[in-house]
Amino acid sequence: MEEFLSQLSDTQREAVVNFTGPSLIIAGAGSGKTRVLTYRIAYLLNQGVQPSSILALTFTNKAAKEMKERIAVTVGVAQSKRLRMGTFHSIFAQILRAEADKLGYPSSFTIYDTTDVKSVIKAIVKEKKLDDQIYKPGAVLSRISSAKNNLVTPMAYRSNSGAMSQDAAAKMPMIADIYTAYAQKCYKSGAMDFDDLLLNTNILFRDFPEVLAKYQQLFNFILVDEYQDTNYSQYLIVNKLATHHKNICVVGDDAQSIYSFRGAKIENILNFRNDYPNYKLFKLEQNYRSTQNIVNAANSLIAKNKNQIKKVSYSEKESGDLIKVLRAYTDQEEGLMVAASIHQTILQDQATYQNFAILYRTNAQSRIFEDSLRKKNIPYKVYGGLSFYQRKEIKDLLCYFRLVLNHNDDEAYKRVVNFPARGIGETTMSRVEAAASAKGLSIWEAALNIRSLDSEVKDGAARKLADFAAIIKDLATEIVTSDAYNLALTIATKSGVINDLRMDKSQEGTSKLENLEALLNGIREFVDEMKRAEEPDGEPTLDRFLETVSLLTDADKDKPEDKNKVTIMTIHSAKGLEFKYVYLVGLEDELFPSRMSMNTEQELEEERRLFYVAITRAERRATISYALQRYKWGTPATCRPSRFLKEIDEQFLDMGDSDPDNESNSLLNLSTQNGGFTKNYGGFSNPYQKNVPASPNKITSTEVKTKLPAGATVFNEPIAKQFVECAENDIVEGVQVEHERFGIGKVITAEGDGPNRKVTVFFPAAGQKTLLLKFAKLKIGL
Numbered sequence: 001m002e003e004f005l006s007q008l009s010d011t012q013r014e015a016v017v018n019f020t021g022p023s024l025i026i027a028g029a030g031s032g033k034t035r036v037l038t039y040r041i042a043y044l045l046n047q048g049v050q051p052s053s054i055l056a057l058t059f060t061n062k063a064a065k066e067m068k069e070r071i072a073v074t075v076g077v078a079q080s081k082r083l084r085m086g087t088f089h090s091i092f093a094q095i096l097r098a099e100a101d102k103l104g105y106p107s108s109f110t111i112y113d114t115t116d117v118k119s120v121i122k123a124i125v126k127e128k129k130l131d132d133q134i135y136k137p138g139a140v141l142s143r144i145s146s147a148k149n150n151l152v153t154p155m156a157y158r159s160n161s162g163a164m165s166q167d168a169a170a171k172m173p174m175i176a177d178i179y180t181a182y183a184q185k186c187y188k189s190g191a192m193d194f195d196d197l198l199l200n201t202n203i204l205f206r207d208f209p210e211v212l213a214k215y216q217q218l219f220n221f222i223l224v225d226e227y228q229d230t231n232y233s234q235y236l237i238v239n240k241l242a243t244h245h246k247n248i249c250v251v252g253d254d255a256q257s258i259y260s261f262r263g264a265k266i267e268n269i270l271n272f273r274n275d276y277p278n279y280k281l282f283k284l285e286q287n288y289r290s291t292q293n294i295v296n297a298a299n300s301l302i303a304k305n306k307n308q309i310k311k312v313s314y315s316e317k318e319s320g321d322l323i324k325v326l327r328a329y330t331d332q333e334e335g336l337m338v339a340a341s342i343h344q345t346i347l348q349d350q351a352t353y354q355n356f357a358i359l360y361r362t363n364a365q366s367r368i369f370e371d372s373l374r375k376k377n378i379p380y381k382v383y384g385g386l387s388f389y390q391r392k393e394i395k396d397l398l399c400y401f402r403l404v405l406n407h408n409d410d411e412a413y414k415r416v417v418n419f420p421a422r423g424i425g426e427t428t429m430s431r432v433e434a435a436a437s438a439k440g441l442s443i444w445e446a447a448l449n450i451r452s453l454d455s456e457v458k459d460g461a462a463r464k465l466a467d468f469a470a471i472i473k474d475l476a477t478e479i480v481t482s483d484a485y486n487l488a489l490t491i492a493t494k495s496g497v498i499n500d501l502r503m504d505k506s507q508e509g510t511s512k513l514e515n516l517e518a519l520l521n522g523i524r525e526f527v528d529e530m531k532r533a534e535e536p537d538g539e540p541t542l543d544r545f546l547e548t549v550s551l552l553t554d555a556d557k558d559k560p561e562d563k564n565k566v567t568i569m570t571i572h573s574a575k576g577l578e579f580k581y582v583y584l585v586g587l588e589d590e591l592f593p594s595r596m597s598m599n600t601e602q603e604l605e606e607e608r609r610l611f612y613v614a615i616t617r618a619e620r621r622a623t624i625s626y627a628l629q630r631y632k633w634g635t636p637a638t639c640r641p642s643r644f645l646k647e648i649d650e651q652f653l654d655m656g657d658s659d660p661d662n663e664s665n666s667l668l669n670l671s672t673q674n675g676g677f678t679k680n681y682g683g684f685s686n687p688y689q690k691n692v693p694a695s696p697n698k699i700t701s702t703e704v705k706t707k708l709p710a711g712a713t714v715f716n717e718p719i720a721k722q723f724v725e726c727a728e729n730d731i732v733e734g735v736q737v738e739h740e741r742f743g744i745g746k747v748i749t750a751e752g753d754g755p756n757r758k759v760t761v762f763f764p765a766a767g768q769k770t771l772l773l774k775f776a777k778l779k780i781g782l
C-alpha cells in the first residue's frame with residue numbers, strides 16, 4: 001500500500017486517504033484525477049471496506065474497466081470485481097432490471113438506441129398527421145430528452161409554462177402530445193431510452209422509499225468522476241443515495257464542463273459546497289501531462305471565462321514548444337498541412353501513429369483529414385462514425401435477439417417481421433400498427449389477435465403473422481437453457497437470417513455474413529470473459545450482452561486492431577484522453593466557436609471550455625490550424641480566424657509559418673491579389689492580423705479572377721511559361737493546367753482514361769474543382 005501511495009504527490013495523497021464525509025476534488029486538466037480516484041478506491045478496499053458497498057460512477061465504460069484493472073493490480077481481482085463501477089446508465093440499468101416489476105416493466109426491458117427512438121417519434125408524427133418538416137425526429141428528441149433530464153414527466157410537461165412557451169416559440173406546440181404518446185409507446189413496448197434509465201431511477205427512488213433505503217444502506221462510499229458534466233437527473237440520484245452515509249466524493253474540473261447541450265449542469269459542481277457545507281476541498285493543480293507552454297496557453301484562454309472556481313494550473317515539465325499556428329488558404333490545404341506535419345513529426349521524433357490526434361468541433365470536418373491522411377498512407381481511425389452495431393445486418397440480428405427476449409418490443413418487431421421475406425407486406429403491417437395504436441396494445445399483441453381487431457386483414461396474412469409469432473415463441477423457449485452465444489447462434493440460424501445472407505453471393509452479401517460472424521464471435525468472447533471473471537451479479541445471458549452493446553459510448557468502441565493509428569475525433573469525444581501530439585483544426589469563427597453557440601456569454605464560455613479541453617489533451621506539442629476559405633454547401637466561403645486565437649496569450653504561440661511575409665510552409669504561395677481570400681477581419685489585432693494577406697484589389701469569392709499577375713508563383717513553383725493543348729492522359733497529378741474560366745491551377749488527383757478522365761484541380765482563383773476532361777478543355781503548362 002505504501003508503495004502505491006508513494007506514486008502520488010502530497011496533495012493527491014491527501015485526497016486519497018481522507019475518505020470519509022463529503023469531498024470535493026477540483027482537479028485541473030492532467031492533474032491526475034483518474035489516478036486519485038483509482039487509488040482512493042484501492043485505499044478504501046485496503047482499509048477493509050466491502051467492495052460491494054462502493055459505488056463508482058465514471059463517464060465511459062472504458063474508464064471504469066481501466067480503473068478496475070488498475071485496482072485489481074493493487075488489491076487483487078477478487079476484490080476489484082465486486083465493485084459497483086461503471087457509467088450512470090449501466091449501473092442504474094442494472095438496478096432498474098432488479099426492481100423493474102415495481103415500475104411495471106419486464107426485467108428484460110429493451111434499451112432503445114437513438115435510431116429506435118427516432119423511428120418511434122417518426123411514427124407518432126405520422127399518426128398525428130403533423131408536418132414532418134417541422135417535427136423532425138432529432139428536434140423532437142432533443143425536447144423530450146431535455147424534459148426527462150430535468151425530471152419533467154409527460155404529465156408535468158403540459159403544466160410547465162416554460163417548456164410550453166418554448167415549444168410555441170419554436171412553432172412546435174404539439175411536443176407535449178408527442179411526448180405523451182412516445183412515453184406510452186415505450187411503456188407498452190417494455191422499452192426505455194437512455195434518458196429513461198435516469199428518469200425511472202429517480203421515479204423508483206421517489207415512489208419506493210424502501211428501495212431507496214436499501215441502496216442508501218448498501219452504498220457506503222459513492223465516488224463520481226467528471227462531476228462537472230452530470231445533469232440534474234444524475235445529480236438527484238447521487239444526492240439521494242448519499243444522504244445516509246454522506247461519504248460522497250466528487251471529482252471534476254469546472255473548466256472542462258462541455259456537455260450542457262446534453263443537459264449537464266456546471267452548477268452541480270459549483271454548488272457542491274452548498275449541498276454539503278462541511279465538505280473537504282482538495283485542489284489538484286499540478287498538471288503532469290503537458291508542457292508549460294501548453295498549460296499556460298490553456299490557462300490564458302480559460303481566464304477569459306467569468307464563471308469558474310479559482311485554481312492555478314501549472315506544469316513543472318519543460319517549457320516545450322510554442323503552440324504552432326498553421327494558416328491554410330483552403331480547408332483542403334489545411335488537411336494536407338496537418339498530414340504533412342504528422343508525417344514530418346513521425347520521421348523527426350520517431351513517434352508512432354497512436355501518438356497523434358486530430359480534434360475538431362464537428363464531425364463533418366473529418367472527411368478532409370481522412371482524405372489527406374489516406375494520401376500520405378497514414379493509418380487513422382475516426383471516432384463516432386457509424387458504429388458496427390448500427391450496420392443493417394447487425395442491427396437486424398440484434399432486433400431478433402430483442403424480440404425473442406421481449407416480444408412487446410415494437411421497434412424490433414417492425415424491423416424483422418418481414419426479414420427474411422415472409423410475404424408480410426406493408427399493408428398488413430400498417431393495419432396491425434393501427435390496431436395496436438387504437439387498442440393501446442403492442443404490435444406483438446395486436447398481431448396475435450389481428451383477425452378480431454381488423455376484419456379486413458385476410459386469413460392468409462393473419463396466418464403468416466401467426467407463423468412468425470410461432471418462430472419467436474419457439475426461440476424464446478431456449479432462453480432458460482442457453483448462454484448468450486448458443487442462444488444467439490440458434491436465433492441467427494432458426495430465424496433464417498444466416499441462410500438468407502448465404503444465398504446472397506454478392507461481395508456485399510459475403511461481407512455482411514462476415515459481420516454477423518464477427519458479432520457472434522464477439523458474443524462468444526463476452527460469454528468467455530464473464531465466465532472467467534465470475535462476475536457476482538450476473539450470468540452471461542443474451543440480455544446482458546444486449547445491455548452492454550446498448551450502453552457503449554464512443555470511447556468504448558475502440559478495437560484492438562486500431563491501436564496504432566492516428567485518432568480523428570470531435571473534442572467532445574476526446575474528453576479524458578491524452579496524446580503526445582494534438583492538432584486542433586478548423587479554428588475559425590462560426591466553426592469554433594460554433595455558429596450555434598455564439599449567441600450568449602454562457603454559450604461562448606462553454607466553447608472556451610471546449611478549447612481548453614482540446615489543448616490540454618496534448619502532452620508534448622499542440623498545433624492549431626485554420627483555413628481562410630472553406631466549402632459550405634458546395635460553394636467556397638471565406639472564413640475568419642477564431643476569436644479564441646486572439647484570446648490566447650501571444651507569448652505562447654508560434655505564428656511563424658502563418659506570417660504572410662514568410663509563407664514557406666504553405667503549399668500555396670499565392671500572390672496578394674488572389675481572389676476569394678480577402679475578408680474583412682473585423683479589426684482583429686495580433687496575433688493573426690499580421691497573417692492576413694494585404695489585398696489591394698478586393699475580390700469576393702463569387703468574383704473569380706482568372707489571371708495571376710506576372711511573376712506570381714503557384715505551389716511554390718514558377719508558373720509555366722505557356723499552356724498548350726494535350727492528350728487527356730497527359731494531365732497527371734502535379735502538373736499545372738489552365739482552364740478558360742478558372743485560370744491556372746495544379747492537378748491534385750487524376751483518374752480514368754481518355755475523355756472520361758476525371759481530374760481534381762486546385763485553382764488559386766476559384767478553389768478546388770473536379771472536372772471531366774470530356775467537358776473541360778484544359779491546357780497543360782510547359
Ligand SMILES: Nc1ncnc2c1ncn2[C@@H]1O[C@H](COP(=O)(O)OP(=O)(O)OP(=O)(O)O)[C@@H](O)[C@H]1O
Pocket residue numbers: 007008009012027028029030031032033034035036253256287288289575576577578616
Ligand atoms: N503524481 C504523479 N506523478 C507523475 N505523473 C502523474 C501523477 N499523477 C498523474 N500523473 C500522470 O499525468 C497524466 C494525467 O493524469 P490523469 O489522466 O489521471 O489526469 P486527469 O486529471 O484525469 O486529466 P483530465 O481531466 O485532463 O482528463 C497521466 O499520464 C498520469 O499518469
